[in-house]
Amino acid sequence: MKRQLNAMRKSSLLLSFYALIGVLFVVTANLITRDQIAENQRVALQQKWNEVLDASRYTNDLNEANKTISAEEIGLPYDAIVYLARSKEGQPVAAIFRVTTLQGYSGAITLLVAVNYADQHLTGVRVVKHQETPGLGDKIEVAKGDWILGFKGKFLTNPSTKSWAVKRDGGEFDQFTGATITPRAIVSLVEDVLIYAHQNMQRLFKEPITPNTGDTK
Numbered sequence: 001m002k003r004q005l006n007a008m009r010k011s012s013l014l015l016s017f018y019a020l021i022g023v024l025f026v027v028t029a030n031l032i033t034r035d036q037i038a039e040n041q042r043v044a045l046q047q048k049w050n051e052v053l054d055a056s057r058y059t060n061d062l063n064e065a066n067k068t069i070s071a072e073e074i075g076l077p078y079d080a081i082v083y084l085a086r087s088k089e090g091q092p093v094a095a096i097f098r099v100t101t102l103q104g105y106s107g108a109i110t111l112l113v114a115v116n117y118a119d120q121h122l123t124g125v126r127v128v129k130h131q132e133t134p135g136l137g138d139k140i141e142v143a144k145g146d147w148i149l150g151f152k153g154k155f156l157t158n159p160s161t162k163s164w165a166v167k168r169d170g171g172e173f174d175q176f177t178g179a180t181i182t183p184r185a186i187v188s189l190v191e192d193v194l195i196y197a198h199q200n201m202q203r204l205f206k207e208p209i210t211p212n213t214g215d216t217k
């Protein structure tokens with residue numbers, strides 16, 4: 001009996017030891033990779049900003065120059081983030097909005113929508129996250145087609161308000177064959193951002209910054 005108890009004690013000690021080694025291994029690996037992951041995320045975000053706004057046009061760090069716009073204020077299902085790009089002289093250049101709609105075929109689609117400060121034309125739009133169907137709705141990705149590039153240069157009034165829709169709905173934007181829901185959601189979201197930008201651009205650049213370091217949906 002005593003021998004059995006000793007054997008059990010030994011096994012549980014051994015088990016605890018291996019568990020401790022496992023935990024230490026995970027913690028160490030986590031510490032080593034954490035900085036690298038954060039750096040990779042920063043680089044990926046920077047690349048996305050540069051896709052919608054020419055990097056030579058601004059010099060400030062958008063990681064610092066951003067604010068959260070509440071879902072209520074912008075009239076969208078989730079909070080948005082706006083990155084405020086400024087020239088070397090500190091002048092407003094453009095606002096990059098990170099916004100989400102739930103009107104996609106599979107729910108949430110997140111975009112970066114960059115609006116020029118001076119005349120409020122779109123300098124670029126890109127999809128950041130989506131779950132649309134491969135081969136149907138995923139043509140919104142720049143890697144899958146040039147549809148999303150068609151927004152560049154457009155204004156709230158060009159096309160006219162009524163043309164901010166897909167062709168199926170009487171607007172000017174192409175839908176995809178057999179997939180109207182996804183492009184419809186994006187056209188509507190970009191128009192919503194342009195309307196918000198039109199009404200709030202100057203205020204956004206005037207108000208003090210409280211940077212957002214996290215991620216919205």
Ligand SMILES: Cc1cc2nc3c(=O)[nH]c(=O)nc-3n(C[C@H](O)[C@H](O)[C@H](O)COP(=O)(O)O)c2cc1C
Pocket residue numbers: 105106132133134136137138175176177178179180181182183
């Ligand atoms: C399995 C499946 C996946 C679909 N995925 C999408 C999609 O990602 N985006 C989209 O707009 N429509 C998608 N559709 C089609 C929509 O249900 C809908 O029929 C279409 O968007 C309407 O466009 P249409 O009027 O041009 O046919 C999918 C349909 C099926 C059956």
